[in-house]
Amino acid sequence: MIDSLNKRFSLLESGIRGTRTYDKIGTIRKVTGLILESEGPEVTIGQVWTVVSERHGKEMEAEVVGFKENTVLLMALDSVHSIHPGCKVVSRKNSNSVPCGNPLLGRVLAGMGRLIDGKGPLVAEQREGFHREPPNPLHRNLITEAFSTGIKSIDTCIPLGIGQRVGIFAGSGVGKSILLGMIARGSSSDINVISLVGERGRELREFVENDLGPEGLAKSVLVVSTSDQTAPMRLRASNLATAIAEGFRDEGKNVLLLMDSLTRFAMAQREIGLAAGEPPASRGYVPSVFSVLPKLLERTGTNDSGAITAIYTVLVEGDDMNEPVADAVRGCLDGHIVLSRKLANANHFPAIDILRSVSRLDRAVCTESEISLISHVRDLLSLYKQNEDLINVGAYIKGSNPKIDMAIEKFPEIEGFLRQRYDQLCPRNKSIDQLTGIFS
Numbered sequence: 006m007i008d009s010l011n012k013r014f015s016l017l018e019s020g021i022r023g024t025r026t027y028d029k030i031g032t033i034r035k036v037t038g039l040i041l042e043s044e045g046p047e048v049t050i051g052q053v054w055t056v057v058s059e060r061h062g063k064e065m066e067a068e069v070v071g072f073k074e075n076t077v078l079l080m081a082l083d084s085v086h087s088i089h090p091g092c093k094v095v096s097r098k099n100s101n102s103v104p105c106g107n108p109l110l111g112r113v114l115a116g117m118g119r120l121i122d123g124k125g126p127l128v129a130e131q132r133e134g135f136h137r138e139p140p141n142p143l144h145r146n147l148i149t150e151a152f153s154t155g156i157k158s159i160d161t162c163i164p165l166g167i168g169q170r171v172g173i174f175a176g177s178g179v180g181k182s183i184l185l186g187m188i189a190r191g192s193s194s195d196i197n198v199i200s201l202v203g204e205r206g207r208e209l210r211e212f213v214e215n216d217l218g219p220e221g222l223a224k225s226v227l228v229v230s231t232s233d234q235t236a237p238m239r240l241r242a243s244n245l246a247t248a249i250a251e252g253f254r255d256e257g258k259n260v261l262l263l264m265d266s267l268t269r270f271a272m273a274q275r276e277i278g279l280a281a282g283e284p285p286a287s288r289g290y291v292p293s294v295f296s297v298l299p300k301l302l303e304r305t306g307t308n309d310s311g312a313i314t315a316i317y318t319v320l321v322e323g324d325d326m327n328e329p330v331a332d333a334v335r336g337c338l339d340g341h342i343v344l345s346r347k348l349a350n351a352n353h354f355p356a357i358d359i360l361r362s363v364s365r366l367d368r369a370v371c372t373e374s375e376i377s378l379i380s381h382v383r384d385l386l387s388l389y390k391q392n393e394d395l396i397n398v399g400a401y402i403k404g405s406n407p408k409i410d411m412a413i414e415k416f417p418e419i420e421g422f423l424r425q426r427y428d429q430l431c432p433r434n435k436s437i438d439q440l441t442g443i444f445s
Contacts (some may be wrong), residue, residue, distance in 0.1 A: 006201070006436055007033075008127070010340055017235075018041065024077070027163055027172070029045070029046035029047060029048075029095070029096055030032075030045065030046055030094065030095055031043040031044055031045035031046040031048075031054075031077060031093070031094040031095075032044045032045065032092070032093060032094065032252065033056065033088065033089070033090055033091060033094060033146040034076070034090055035076075035090065035092075036088055036089075036090070036092065036281060038087060038315070039076070039080050039081045039085060039235060039236075039280065040070075040078055040079070040080055040281070041056065041067055041079040041081060041085070041094075042073070042076045042077070042078060042079075042166075042281050043076065043079060043082070043094045044075070044076065044351060045077065045094070046077070046094060046096070048067065048069045048077055049215060050069055050071070050097075051068065051069060051101070051135075051218055052068070052101075053066050053067070053068050053069075053082070053101075054066070054068075054069065054094050054095065054096055054272060054278065055067075055094070055095050055096070056079070056081075056088060056092050056094055056095075057092060057093045057094075057095055058088060058092045059088065059092075059093070060087075060089065060091075061087040061303075063174055065081060065082070065083045065084070065085070065087075065088065066081075066117070067080060067081045067082060067094075067156070067237075068080055068082060068237040068241075068368075069078035070237070070277050070280070070281050071281035072281070073282070077094075078281055079094070080236065080237045080240050080277055080280065080281075081235060081237075082116075082117070082235055082237050082241075083235065084236075085240075087190065087330060093240070094380075095103075101133065101134075101135035101136065101250075102118075102131040102132065102133060102135070103118070103131065103132055103133070103134055103245065103248040103249060103252065104118055104129040104130070104213070104249070105129060105130055105131070105132050105252035106129050106130050106247065106252070108127060108128055108129040109127070109129055109160075109226045109249065110196070110223065110224060110225065110226060110236075111124075111222050111223055111225070111226075112124065112127060112227070113213070113227040113228075113229060114226070114227065114228050114229070114441060115229060115230065115238075116228065116229075116230045116234070116238040116239065116240075116245060117238070117241060117245075118155045118245060121177075121229065122173035125430050132252065132301065133220040134243060134248055134251065134252075135244060135245065135248050137248060137251055137304060138304075139300070139303035139304050140304075140306070140307070140308040142310065143347055144274075144308060144309050144344070145168075145306060145307045145309075145313070146168070146307040146308070146309060146314075147369075148167065148168045148169055148202075148307060148369055148370065148372065149166070149368055149369060150166060150167045150370060151164055151165070151166060151167070151273055151370040151371065151433060152166055152167045152168075152169065152192070152193060152194075152314050152370075153189065153192065153193040153433035153434075154163045154187075154188045154189075154191060154192050154193075154423065154436040155187060155188065155191015155192060155430035155431060155432065156184070156187060156219045156430075156431075157189065157343065157422060157423065157425050157431050157436040157439070158189060158355060158357045158423045159357065159442045160433040160436045160437070161170050161362070161378075161381065161382070161433075161436050161437055162359045162362075162382060162423075162429075163340065163342055163359070163362045163364045163367070164364055164365070164366075164367045164370055164375070164379070164381055165287075165340070165364060165382075166314075166366045166369060166370040167259055167304075167307075167314055167372070168306050168307035168312035168313065168314055168319070169310045169314055169315075169339045169340065169366050170302060170305055170306055170316075170336055170337075170339050171315070171317075171339060171340040171341060171342060171364070172267070172316075172317045172319045172331075172334055172335065172338045172339075172340075172341045172342070172346040173185075173316060173317070173318045173319065173341075173342045173343065173344065174318075174319045174321055174326055174331055174335075174341055174344065175265070175318065175320070175321065175343070175344035175356075176320070176321055176322075176324040176344075176346055177320065178346075178349070179345070179349040179356050180236055180342045180344065180345050180349060180354055180355060181266075181318045181320075181344065182208065182212055182216055182265065183184055183216055183264060183354070183355075184344070184355050185199070185212075185216070185265055185316070185318065185429050186212060186215075186216025186217050186218070186427070187216075187217075187425075187427055187430060188261070188263065188316065188345065189217055189221040189225060189234065189261070189263060190217065190218060190220055190221040190430060191259050191430030191431070192437075193259070193433075194259050194260060194261035194314065195224070195253075195256050195258045195259045195260065195261065195416070196223075196224055196225070196226070196253050196259075196260050196261070197221065197225035197226070197248040197260075197261045198226045198228070198246050198249050198253070198260060198261070198262045198263070199217075199225055199226070199227045199228070199246070199262075199263045199265075200228045200229075200232075200243055200246030200247075200262070200263070200264040200265070201227065201228075201229045201230070201242075201244075201265055202228075202230055202239050202242055202243050202264065202265065202266060202267075202269045202270055202273075203230065203231070203232045203239050203266070203269030203272070203273070204229070204231060204232060204265065204269075205232055206230065206231045206233065209231065210323060210434035213227065214303055216225045216427075217308075226246075226249055226284050228242050228245050229242065229247040230242035230243075230248065230268075232297065233388070234281075236272075236273035236274070236276040236277050237273070237277060239269060239270065239273040239276060240270065240273050240277070241310060243264060243270045243301060243329070244301070247301060247305065248260045250305065250313045250315075251304060251313070253311070253391035253416075254310060254311040254312060254313050255264070255306060255308075255310050255311065256310070256311065257310050257311045258311050259311060259312055259314070260311065260313045260314070261313075261314050261315075261316070262305055262313050262315040262316070263315075263316050264318070265317075265318040265319040266317070266318040266319060266320045267298070267318065267319050267330070267334060268318075268319055268320040268321075268330050268331075268419060269320070270298075270301070270352070271294050271298060271330045271437075272328035274293060274294045275289060275290050275291055277293075278291030278292075278293045278294065279291060280356075281365050281421065287328070287329040288328065288329050288397055289331070290329050291331065291341045294330075294333075295306055295333050298334060298337065299337050300332070300334055302315070302317075302337045302338065303439060305338075309437075310323070312319075317334070317338070319334055321329050326343065326361075326399065339365045339366055340363050340364040340365045340366065341361075341362060342359045342362045343357070343361040343362050344356045344358065345357070345358040346362075352386050353420070353423075353424060354424065354425070354426075354427075355425060357423070358376070359382075359383065359386055360383065360386055360387055360390065360421070367379065368369055370423060375437060376443075378437070378440060381444070382419060384406075384408075385411060385415055385416070385419065386416075386419065387410040387414075388408055388409055388412040389409075389413065389416045389424050392409055392412075396413060401413075417441060418443045418444065422439060422440060424445060
């Protein structure tokens with residue numbers, strides 16, 4: 006009899022151990038679009054919970070985006086099919102853990118940290134800090150060392166520093182993705198963290214195999230959220246990539262963070278804000294957009310351990326460089342690189358408009374001779390562009406102005422120098438020597 010009782014107790018114990026337990030439980034009461042309204046549980050903004058449909062035997066994840074009286078507002082991270090009133094909202098795991106370490110190199114992750122590259126499981130340490138606070142401003146190391154991108158026009162005329170944050174402002178179809186791939190392959194960083202936010206699914210494999218290549222992939226981590234995924238997933242991809250970069254920075258690494266694009270991050274926040282009931286403001290963007298953007302951007306840069314050099318693409322609508330997102334971002338960054346559709350149409354790649362691009366740290370990372378060289382090149386380009394129409398129609402008479410004469414003489418060489426094939430990367434010191442040679 007005792008043996009029988011012991012056996013029953015053992016079976017009961019094993020059953021209890023195998024039972025899935027929930028810390029807190031809520032109940033779905035209403036579904037509007039991608040917004041799920043739940044009665045309970047006690048949650049905080051940004052937490053990810055699991056919605057369980059016992060009727061259909063399916064589960065999905067949803068992120069807490071707001072509150073309405075006594076109702077919790079969640080936004081689905083996936084399709085809301087099979088979700089119905091009465092579904093349970095449960096918590097099973099810490100959704101804000103971040104994988105870290107060298108096992109991430111060469112891997113492709115989705116916004117929730119799941120692998121999508123089919124290369125086997127990821128064996129990496131996990132840490133807290135999905136939404137980390139920016140470093141203390143007084144604990145940031147000063148930016149004094151130049152960062153080599155491998156792009157001649159950037160390294161010479163728009164010099165960047167290790168730990169600088171810069172935006173690439175451009176319309177669609179002017180070569181942003183190719184430029185990012187070139188920078189990823191040719192940069193002087195130890196590790197690349199690349200976030201593709203809201204991109205077309207077709208472009209992912211093209212970027213990995215053609216633009217990035219095996220050389221770039223070997224020292225890179227990709228975090229991807231395609232355009233068909235929900236707004237919270239696109240936000241999480243951006244934050245996850247930033248958190249991974251922060252982890253490598255804390256290890257003392259020189260990290261390059263490439264994010265394409267910051268505009269789609271803002272659009273995702275706009276979608277969430279409007280669904281949660283925020284009032285639209287400039288061009289439909291809700292106030293929270295202009296709050297979360299600087300929080301994301303300030304997490305990069307230097308700290309007392311390492312540095313994150315961050316390059317964000319900004320997709321300007323209708324080539325309007327003063328649209329709301331571009332205008333807000335420009336004030337938060339340490340410089341901007343403008344891609345010109347006119348140059349792209351003229352088959353000038355990379356289509357970087359030198360005269361409209363600015364690095365706010367050029368004097369901090371360049372020698373006096375390099376500053377003089379940059380100023381001289383910009384002066385000549387500006388003079389040529391100002392008088393281009395007169396020159397092209399033959400109205401300018403040689404000898405009228407010695408500076409314009411020099412601009413006309415040197416322009417073909419400068420333009421040829423600024424052109425660069427995607428497979429012809431050049432270290433910064435070599436680029437400076439080539440540009441100096443034009444005037445020697």
